[in-house]
Amino acid sequence: MYEQIAFYLFSVLTIGLFLVTVLSKNILYAMTSLAAGMVLISGFFFMLGADFLGVVQLIVYVGAVMALYAFAMMFFDATRDIKEKTTNDALVFFLGGMVALMLVIIFAAPVFSENIQAMYPVVEGVGNAQAVGLVLFTKYLVPFEVAAVMLLVAMIAGIILAGKKMDHSLTTNDDKVISQEDTK
């Protein structure tokens, strides 16, 4: 009973918040509603028994990624409404509705699950974090290390890309000065 209430409440809220993200004209509103939607998605993870995944979602997405967006927003003019040429809204919503309908039909179809067997079944008697650790550091050790190297590369790339010409202020210098110095 409570699970159903929580599921439908979270679903409606998440869909509404993500619709705000997609349709809003203001970057700040879009980012805030995206962060709120991600908090609610971590609620889904907790409902599904994936406690560790929910915590990681909260820390990485809501904490790190959103903070990164908020920092990046200082470089852009975030308070002004963005003007976009939206060409043919009807076609976009038709295509989106068709994709939604197709996905719903596919996912609502009955699953013949007799042949599906768990490769790495959930370990009984331990918490979710411990079970995740047991699988992650045995079967998925190599992808884990590769992911670590990928994060390191991404960090270096981010620092180099964003840190170049950091001594130039975007607000006091106009763009022509910066682009002239680019061509030198």
Next chain:
Amino acid sequence: MIGLSHYLILSGLLFAIGFVGVIRRRNLLMLFFATEIMLNSANIAFAAASYYYHDLTGQMFAFFIIAVAASEVAVGLGLLIVLYKKFGTLDLDDLASMKG
């Protein structure tokens, strides 16, 4: 009772929302937001499959998706800052330099 198909349908709807955002948006930052929505919907589907089949592989994939999303954001935001410094805008129509 909430079953696997409930979560899958929710994930499909969220994916469609992200898809509409990717198609409709012209601002690069908004495109990034829409991409995050699509990645998150995939994560929900993975976690639900992991729960209903008692298999931890889905949660593993969700972890790696989160790692990929984090590095994508780091590199992508660096590129966005470089683009903004160079052109002063993030609008895709203004950034299109190849006329085709």
